[in-house]
Amino acid sequence: MTGASPVVISMGDPAGIGPEIILKAWSQRRSGAFTFVCVGAAEVLRASARQLDLPPPVEINSLAEANSAFGTGLPVLAAPLRLEVPAIAGRPAARNAACVKACIEAAVGLCLSGEASALVTAPIAKSVMYEAGFSFPGHTEFLAELTRDHGVDGPRGPAMMLAGGGLRVVLTSIHEPLAQAVAGLSAPRIEHMARLTHAALRQDFGIAQPRLALAGLNPHAGEGGSLGREEIEIINPAAARLRAEGISITDSLPPDTMFHAEARAGYDAAICLYHDQGLIPVKTLDFHGGVNITLGLPIVRTSPDHGTAFDIAGQGLARADSLLAALDAAAEIAGHRA
Template identity: 85%
Template structure:
């Protein structure tokens, strides 16, 4: 019987905590952890291991070798573009961007070819990538572009799901200002994201009859129109059409009362209308172990729900909790899809 394809982790910004938490995730893995390999610069990863007294990784030449190496060391697939300048922990450098981008592209290609089961992405610094000519708001949009010519089953994304502390939220807007998110709010967008979420809960999480909670935009969900009419004119009509399709979704709920424990017990995912509306409750419930999951792509992608943390890079204090949670989510989703 052939072994299942491994999970691959793109290294992220080498001056951030990505290399450290990847090495720690291998050191701290549980016995049931999926086999994973890092796509990155082998020498940079070995230097990080030496500096922090962590077990040294082993370079491999194909993802198929990962399983035979994994018990003894972290397997590393060399990035198609190597680092051309030294890495100084905590000091981002746009000259590293080509390697960072190549790691992501290689991970996507391995997943599309079936040589990897899931792509987990370590954090990148968007400002560093922008300085090197990167033209995407973030990972999510870049992954959508890399996979746009490949078919998906059902609704096409991308959509961003954040999970942690027993809560899943999906955003109708991602990397936009609050003013842009409000200006761009539409019934069509809400309906699209709700369908994406419904299909992901069925296919990727094994929930046969998902229940969705829909956040309102205004205080008290508009208070019957006295505090804003978006709920009446846009949000609730969208919910009614979704229910007519057979999707279980609420009308707009007051955002300040929909995330406490008793409320969360009544739904499987919340649809939120802007970035902080969804991320604040997830990070409050589980700051260290939140996971970012991209919905609606032909590949499975998860990620730690934190940034590069340049301020603590190289000090050995970074926690791998969120990356370990991202690996757990990768295993769960890949298992359901299989």
């Protein structure tokens, strides 16, 4: 175990697969290169460990105890709030949303204080959180609010990067209807995301001269205007302004030809214009190991690229691949920032 600050994981929804995959990740990495700690409900993790026939988690009082505990069991910092009702796998309860939210807040606080090197968030169920009055579209926006009074070294996010299978994509629009994403397409948005991605590739990934690819919106990137004029009027002018700033970025590329292996070799990240344009190629290349990385925050944050999977929770079927990849990405990015 290194002496570096540990990575901290917020438990996510206790009725989902979060507790299971966190314990499985610990089981596979108990002798790994870095330590990680879960902020969550110890009783849920204990029950999951019994079901998985794994050593019980080790409750700790501070992150200073994490390294010595890690070889024995998953280190757990107790959630700041207790669960209001017992967690039952596959049956989410809105009454437990306050505990889930408090775990995220505590984990963010540990990163802001420097006690933790990075944050990995296990999945939450937004619909359940909304029932309890959660007012943010998702994790990303909540983390941006929690860290808004802290400066960043570069453009301010948040932006969503998805990585997997050797591909990184950054989205200019995230969870919104496709018609709304198209209507909201703008050159300033594209330029901001490209600048943010350029800065993150240098700071977080150690790429001295990042190369960006820019996806078109329309089939064949508009076919010279015959299939749409967004490329001519919005997208390519934005790319030209970015190149004038010294950022290496292509004009709009046909989305159907920019993600095969030969094309991917020509860039370090792709700027995509709507959710599925970026997520389909990443999930096709690495369905189980994709990682969600938030750019432009003062803390390092990654998460598995999947949801709570209530349908298989508590059955021992969940795979920890994406969480393991998220942990590795978090540690790598923290190392680059350090």
